[in-house]
Amino acid sequence: MKAIRRFTVRPLLPEPLRPLSDLARNLRWSWHAETRELFQSVDPERWAVSAGDPIRLLGSVRPARLAELAEDRRFLRRLSAAADDLHDYVTGDRWYQTHEGSAELPSAVAYFSPEFGITAALPQYSGGLGILAGDHLKAASDLGVPLIGVGLLYRHGYFRQTLSRDGWQQEHYPVLDPNELPLTLLKEDDGTPAQVSLALPGGRRLRARVWLAQVGRVPLLLLDSDVEENALGERGVTDRLYGGGSEHRLLQEMLLGIGGVRAVRTYCRLTGHAPPEVFHTNEGHAGFLGLERIAELCDQGLDFDSGLESVRAGTVFTTHTPVPAGIDRFDRELVARHFGQDAELPRMDVGRILNLGMETYPGGEPNLFNMAVMGLRLAQRANGVSLLHGQVSREMFAGLWPGFDADEVPITSVTNGVHAPTWVAPEVLRLGARQVGAQRTEDALSVGGSDRWDSVADIPDQDIWDLRRNLREQLVLEVRDRLRASWRQRGAGTAELGWIDGVLDPDVLTIGFARRVPSYKRLTLMLQDRDRLMDLLLHPERPIQIVVAGKAHPADDGGKRLVQELVRFADDPRVRHRIVFLPDYGMAMAQKLYPGCDIWLNNPLRPLEACGTSGMKAALNGCLNLSVLDGWWDEWFQPDFGWAIPTADGAATDADRRDAIEAAALYDLLEQRVTPRFYERGRHGLPDRWIEMVRQTLTLLGPKVLAGRMVREYVERLYAPAARAHRSLHPDAARDLAAWKAKVRGAWHGVTVDHVETSAATLTAELGTTLALRVRLTLGDLTPDDVEVQAVSGRVDTEDRITDATTVPLKPVGGPDLEGRWVYEGPLSLDRTGPYGYTVRILPSHPLLASAAELGLVAGPSEELGEGAGVLLR
Structure with a gap:
């Protein structure tokens, strides 16, 4: 007989055991061995049956056992110690709070991802992207980084896999009840569930509740569209991860990006959490968050272009795919139908929205809206996830910065890391603690530093x-x-x-x-x-x-x-x-x-x-x-x-x-x-050389592969500069920057290199020689304050392409002549032997640009001006 309605009946914990509920609700237990061991001791057999999930465990323990534990002094001492340890962990100063120059670090960072792999007890991930996002949150928590995670709550998660008799994959989608997961519903001050809402075509609305998962110090907000106020189609928007057709995926990504920003605002309003200064989108799925932030600024009096500059300054975009086929792309008409007067963000021009995602470069599809392209255009800082992937990404997206070599494309790299306390076996942890002490082992796994790993050399081979x-x-x-x-x-x-x-x-x-x-x-x-x-x-x-x-x-x-x-x-x-x-x-x-x-x-x-x-x-x-x-x-x-x-x-x-x-x-x-x-x-019956490789793996790779190292790099190389840029782009500065960019784009056709000459008398020169470079150029309606003139030099290949380039700024000499031309001069040092060449170029220049390539504008000499571009050094 099947039930017509399902309830979740929670146990009533005796007063002395109430801290168990707090420990179960904070997902730190998923990487904190002592807390897991405490829960296991509640009922070892039921702990195994519950697959190590404290929520399921506490929902199944017999009342008699709870009463027994409430009288067990030894257990209560362990419980009190675990609760105190969690309190110290979530409130005490950590790496971020003691960082040199911490006042310049962002007050908060919002981190958006379509999936999060925190623990098997919260199955909201499919693979590496989600596991990486989960490790990012955990490492941020360990380091004290004030992160707010934002994602979707999928009622079916990702599929469960079985095999048929002949080995064919079978998919199953079990229903997840949020009330049985380590989640808390975000509520308004009057006790009603907090909601965000999106307008859809035809007068429909997409509403979502916000569930909170506490990941150590980091709140993770998960949006859930399965609410009674929604029509049947809208209820199913967050049904499963990476499921459905194009419109279904588009609605998921609108809810994640636009709804996610609204959820962050609601959370900060209700909890007093500092509002984020930096927004980090993990892949293009959440790219629409930039549109919502522009709309917020437009409501405060900024125009679209000024809002765009302000939003870009505080946004970080991480790309994870090395192939175009791995990027979400939507038909432009589908996107257009979901924005504008009859749908979401009605005050924004649909054409401006579409332009952000259009593949307006050679080989691009003119009728497709590319989520990664939008992510890059809405972020002043972008990165790949390994050194090689950064290089591949620069080549893949080079069309967005025409006129620049791939190595100049403004996409850097931060190599991923993994959260060691999650993935290192307890037996490995115990061996480390026995060798160097528990606290030092914990520091090595969370903070890193090669000095903490050197002691692996002292562990005996037999051990x-x-x-x-x-x-x-x-x-x-x-x-x-x-x-x-x-x-x-x-x-x-x-x-x-x-x-x-x-x-x-x-x-x-x-x-x-x-x-x-x-x-x-x-x-x-x-x-x-x-x-x-x-x-x-x-x-x-x-x-x-x-x-x-x-x-x-x-x-x-x-x-x-x-x-x-x-x-x-x-x-x-x-x-x-x-x-x-x-x-x-x-x-x-x-x-x-x-x-x-x-x-x-x-x-x-x-x-x-x-x-x-x-x-x-x-x-x-x-x-x-x-x-x-x-x-x-x-x-x-x-x-x-x-x-x-x-x-x-x-x-x-x-x-x-x-x-x-x-x-x-x-x-x-x-x-x-x-x-x-x-x-x-x-000699001692051991594989000595193998053991030495194990030792080298731990000593040399250990500090590098940590998510703590990764998050520290994000903070220092991307979050902190983004926060400074965000603060610099106050409304007047944003308007000035937007106006300057419009002026430069409009006047760039008048920027030319007219003549280039050097003091070299022949096509050979001695190593160490410094040549005098003189350039005559036209700036049209621009001034020297608007540009930087560079000499670019280096070895040349057989096709005269400069490799391993060095750039040197040239300086203007006097004012413009009667024809409006400027003269720039500077030294050209010949510091390498072999085939050597140079050229000159003009780039836009402004103090608030993060990269000279940001506008995708460059002017250089025409072919006939290539005077001695292949100087040969001997």
């Missing part, structure tokens, strides 16, 4: 090897449990599954591969030569075993076929004890998988992996990386702590041949270098 073996054994038991459950879901009977007790061996080299399954991540590269893989799996002396997991997008049949291909291979009775596929990859599985593996395998198509943080999480547990040089591994790889898979990415190599070459290179590495090092034994 490291015993730890690795223990973690591998735990993974073996976990895999068997999950594999048995998976086969039962696939329809197997108990009598068929006796072989599972022999799956994996805690003394065999264990390789992990787990991630989403788009084609570029090449889940099945390992299957290129199946006979060779079988030989590796079944080697009599140096076998390997592989644990694989990953989800294909529900609409990606190609990805599902890759999953099925891998599953069918892993089902083969000859190798199924050595290779397994585990369905339903998520945070709970990952927290067992990363520590238990000896090797983390990553073989994407270079350079399509923006960062790839799974290998970072593995590394923090002493797992070695075996990866293509892509993402973060391209930046930090050293032979001391891992292996690089050679790539065959030449222009003449077709896809099949490239995969075959790289798979062969992978097999060679495993056969000739990886497995011998794992199995060889030194």
